[in-house]
Amino acid sequence: MEKVSFQTVRETNLRSVLRTVRELAPCSRAAVAAATGLNKTTVSSLVVDLMGRGLVRETGETSQRRVGRPGVLLALDDRSVAAIGVEVNVDYLSVVAVDLLDRELVERHVPLDARAAGARECARRIVAALEETMKLPEVRDRTVVGVSVAVPGLIDVPSGVVTRAPNLGWRNVPLGDLVRECLAGMPVLVDNDANLGAMAEYRFGPCSGTSDLVYLTGEVGIGAGVLTGGELLRGAGGWAGEIGHLELEPNGPECSCGRRGCLEALAGVEAILREALPDRVPDHPLSGGDVAALVGTAVERAQAGDPTTVAALERAGTWLGRGVAALVNVVNPGALVLGGYFVPLTPWLLPRCREAALARSFAPEAGGCRMEPSDLGLSAAARGGAAVMIHALDTGALPLPKATAPA
């Protein structure tokens, strides 16, 4: 009992020093002591420990001090650990690895027909992609502290179960367990793609730092990751952000959810391609493998001024704007970021989206909501998930890595 509580205090202090170095680096041990309120001897001992775990390093520079001997400066160790985020979506896997400074080490994009593959095969492919990533030269000498998996669906985050992912055809898939058991018990977080995309946009890119932010996934489905005050809005049962199923047109086209006229049945990527490329899209659901190529074709035709394509994209932009107006009226975000396949289609979607949203928002100028395309493309959810795992080291949600060098 005594021992546990001693370890807990030391762990808390280790994380406190880690956070302080992240915030102040480059900084001296004395500065860390001043900021944390811990005494210098304790800080020195904790720093030795964190160095042994590959989390903190000495920069080789020294501080300029008016009295006493100069202090060696500390920084986060960007050479020793990594976190990996994966996203599985209808037609691809994205993988991003980051270092302790949240900087991207590796980004990979793998086409995958997830609908055809089914849940177990997808889990196998996720694990394979993770294992391949861990063998890459940028990652192989690092300790991977944790892995996140983003899924377009409703997730029970504590258990890692995908309760429902209609665009993948999944129900009650224990994805966390399936991945974890192949990775020797490594910490695995499963979360919604829109939520993790929102976390990425909050940290990186044109709207970073906006604490009331909505990220719209632009995939076959449309989901919203909603941040309020920098925190994810999950709702009473984890169903918040299901903007894709806002009814906009009671007599509209059928949706994957079984209803009619939902936003994603009007402005999801599959719906867009069906209208924009009527000669190229079959009547039955798209094969996952086709989406990226078809989006490329739509961009080409729109650039060439094809009236059918341009009109379809502009119509979709207007529908999107109507969905965005609902978000503006209900949650009043400071920024709305369009992600995924919406990004290459932005030149045609965004002007109409803005116009429609402004016209339907009660607050003047849509309550000040900026509307921007993501610059993270199809990697946003993987990127956000990797960042969440790295920051889980600071907060205590993830165990600290063990010492690799003698402390």
Added chain:
Amino acid sequence: MEKVSFQTVRETNLRSVLRTVRELAPCSRAAVAAATGLNKTTVSSLVVDLMGRGLVRETGETSQRRVGRPGVLLALDDRSVAAIGVEVNVDYLSVVAVDLLDRELVERHVPLDARAAGARECARRIVAALEETMKLPEVRDRTVVGVSVAVPGLIDVPSGVVTRAPNLGWRNVPLGDLVRECLAGMPVLVDNDANLGAMAEYRFGPCSGTSDLVYLTGEVGIGAGVLTGGELLRGAGGWAGEIGHLELEPNGPECSCGRRGCLEALAGVEAILREALPDRVPDHPLSGGDVAALVGTAVERAQAGDPTTVAALERAGTWLGRGVAALVNVVNPGALVLGGYFVPLTPWLLPRCREAALARSFAPEAGGCRMEPSDLGLSAAARGGAAVMIHALDTGALPLPKATAPA
């Protein structure tokens, strides 16, 4: 400097003891010491201070202890302080006073044609209602610690300015200052009626304790107070919850905001009365004084089975359900409470509202969202505001009352 920081520590400790007594009462000083981590001598001194301020009292009972002399039990003093909440709406003022235990002392409801009166006259009427309330026998011997004013509009809470209240015809009204300067500098909080109504429903009534809760005001306008995790969702600029201006019918009737087919133009009380009582409602905007009487007539006719009235109420219920579905899909509340004039109309509104919301929610069973009428009627926002002021004593947002008896 030293003195200030000493006072701050003592104030913090006073509030900590106050919160603990609120939570544990009846409880001994020893129990307070154990719960707060303060030593018993300090607790005794703080309790004497709180008793002098009229916040804590001895119950006259003693604790059963196995060793030592029995401890005298403490409780909150429900005799000495009060907080008052007022709501101004299109056609009424509501006033509620509560004691330190958050129990209602007084509830008053005053008809007022706020549209015709204008902002300055409304402020004068608010002050008069507060002064009359302070003279009532239930309140007059108490120290009033603070006052809240609920307004159906966008409020800049820190400054107390009503930026915009379209149904009252107000813009940039410094209501906080207008009320404060008549009340000798008493703390005055101005906030949105839906937000304060949501706080009331979170504390009292059929859905109390539901931390993801939406309160829908049922007035001429419709606003939503959205609680997520027990906290008010305000959005980047305070515009969150403007569900009344969700566009449901692009060719629908004109709204006070200048658009067409907004939820409140289809299902706000004025819109309902126009359809439900076509022979009774004039073409021009209703006079504020008429609303309550006309709602009464609509209830009578609906009870008598008048087909025009019943059909109008049921149509409005369906529109409401479409708005509720948007809330369910975006924020996934655990409970939705219909307030204001919706309450007497519930028997005709709610079945259709539920049906329409369930049919349009992505989450099964509307994500588990209960839908209930408020039992606070037109007093919800005043009640919630009074409760917010009382709890501001515990948190430090309000100054503690000065000692009335020598400590």
